[in-house]
Amino acid sequence: MDVVIVGGGPAGLSAALSLGRARRRVTVIDSGEPRNRTAAHMHGVLGHDGLSPLVLLERGRAEANGYGVRFLQGEVASARVEDGVIEVDTAHGTLRTRRLLVASGLEDVLPDIPGFREQWGRGVVVCPYCDGWEHRNNVIGVVATSARSVEQAQLLRQWSDRVVYFENVVGEASAADLDRLARRGIRVESGAVTSLRVEGERVTGVEVDGRVVDVEVVFTGPTLRPRDALLRSLGATTTESELGSWVDIDDDGRTSVPGVWAVGNVVNVRANVSVSLGLGSLVAGALNADLVADDIDALVDA
Template identity: 65%
Template sequence: MIIIGGGPAGLSAALSLRRARRQVIVVDQAQPRNRTAPHMHGVLGHDGLPPLELLEKGRTEVAKYGVRVIVGNVISARADEQGVEVTTADGVIRARHLIVATGLTDELPEIPGLRDQWGTGAVVCPYCDGWEHRRHVIGVIATSSQSVGQAQLLRQWSDRVVYFANVVGEPDEPEADALARRDIRVERGAVVSLVTANGRLEGVHLEQRTVPVDVVFTGPALRPNDALLRSLGATTTDGPLGSWIEADRDGRTSVPRVWATGDVVDPRANVSVSLGLGTLTAGAVNTDLVHEDIEQAPSVGSSARPSAALS
C-alpha cells in the first residue's frame, strides 16, 4: 500500500492499514497546511497541541508498526487494473492500491503583512480560533461574496466585529442591513496592508487611516494539491470553490486502485475530520484488498501460493 501525504488523513490511513497487517509506505513532502499555526484547537484529546507535534506523534506511532515514511516528492505515478506504480527520487515503488492525501494550499490575498501573520494574527477558521479571540476586536477582510457570512458567524464570538469591504466592494442592501442590525461595522475601501509591531498584529491599514484590530479573519482561495490525481486522469467536478477531484464517500476515485482522502478532495476536512476520513478510507481499501485476496487464493488442493506484494 502506498500513501502519498503524511498529514492527519494520510497517517491515520497508514495506522489503520498497518494494524490490518498490510505493508504500507508513506511518501510525504513534510509541508503541512497548518505548519505556521502555533496551536490547533477543537481536536478532541489534543486541544492546544502544536500541529507539527501531532504529526510527530503520528509518525512515531506508525513507525512502531513498521510503516516506512519517505520524505520527498513524487515524480510520477501510474495505475491500471493490475496495480499502481509511484516514482520518487529514491526509485520506483509498486503496490496494489494508492491513497492520495496531499491536502490543499491556502492562496492568500496579496496584502502586505498578511503572509507573515498567517496562522497567528491572520486566520481563517472561526471554530479553530474564534474562542481565543472572544470579545476581542475581530476584523474580517472580504475576499468573496461569502465574507459577509464569515463576519456574521464571528459575531457570536465577539460584539466588536469590523467588516473590511476591501476590493469585494459594498455589501448589498440586505447584507448591509443584516450587518447593521448586529452592530458589525463596515469599513469601506481597499486594504493596503496589515500593521504590526514586534511581530504582533495591531491594525488594518486602509488608504487614509488605520483601523485597530486584534486579529483578522479572511477567506483564502482553496487550491487542492491534486496535480498527481489529475495526471492519473481522475474525474473532476466544478463547484462554488472551483474544480475538485471526484471521490465517493469512501474516497474511491474514478481511477482504478486510486483513492483520495482528507482536504485534497473535501475543503471542509479540518484536522479532526481528516483523521476520521483517513480511517474510513483505510477500511474501504482493506475491504477491497480482502476481496482480491479471496479471488487470488489457490483452489482447494492446489499447491500454488499467492505471490507477495506491497498491499
C-alpha cells in the same frame, strides 16, 4: 507494496496507522509541509486541544512506524497504472504498489496584501472554530475576499461584539447584507485594504485607502487550491463547484481511477484536523476490505 500513501498529514497518517495495524505493507511519502505548519496550536481536536499540529504529526508518525509503516521524505514526481499495478516515481526510486492513497492536502492562497503571509496562522487566520475562542471579545477584523465573506463576519459575531467588516472592494455588501450587519453591530469599512499594521508579532490594525483601522486579529477567506496534480495526471474525474474544481470520490474514498483513492483536504474542503483523522480511518478500512476481496479472488482464480 500493498499501499503507498502520498501525504503525511492527519488524514494520511490516520490511514497509515489503521493499515499498519491491519498488517498491510505501507509506505508514506511526505513533503514535510503540512497546511497548518504555521499555527502554534490546534483547537477543537478532542483530547488534543492546544497541542501543536507538528507534535500531533510527530506522534502519528511514531505510532504508525511502530506497526511497520515506512516513511520517505519528498514528493511524488509521477505515477501510472499498468495491468493492475500502480507505479509511483519518487526521488528514492520507483515504488510498485497495489493501491495508491492520495492525501496531499491543499494550499491556502492568501490575498496579495503585505503582512498577510507573514502573519498567517497567528494574526491572520481563517477558521472561527479553530481560533474564535482565543479572540473572544477582541476587535476582530474580517478582510473580504468575496461577497461571501459577509457570512464569515456574521459568524464571528458569535465570539465578539466588536467585529469590523472590511469590504476590500471584492466583498461589497448588498443593501440587505448591510442592514443585517448593522442590526448585529458589525461595523463596515469600505475601500481597498493595502496592508496590515504589526507591532512586534502582534497585528494592531488594517490599513484601508491610507487610513488605519485598529483591530487585534484578522480573519479572511483564502482561495483553496487542492494539491491534486497527481490525481489529475492519472485521469481522475472532477466536478466544478463554486469553490473550484475538485476530484470526485465515492463515500469510501475511491476515485474514478482503479486502485487510486483519496482522502482529506485534497478532495474535501471541509476536512479540518478532526474530520481528516476520522476520514483517514474510514478510508483505510474500506481500502483494506478492497484488498481482502482481491486476495480472495486471487485464491479462487488460482
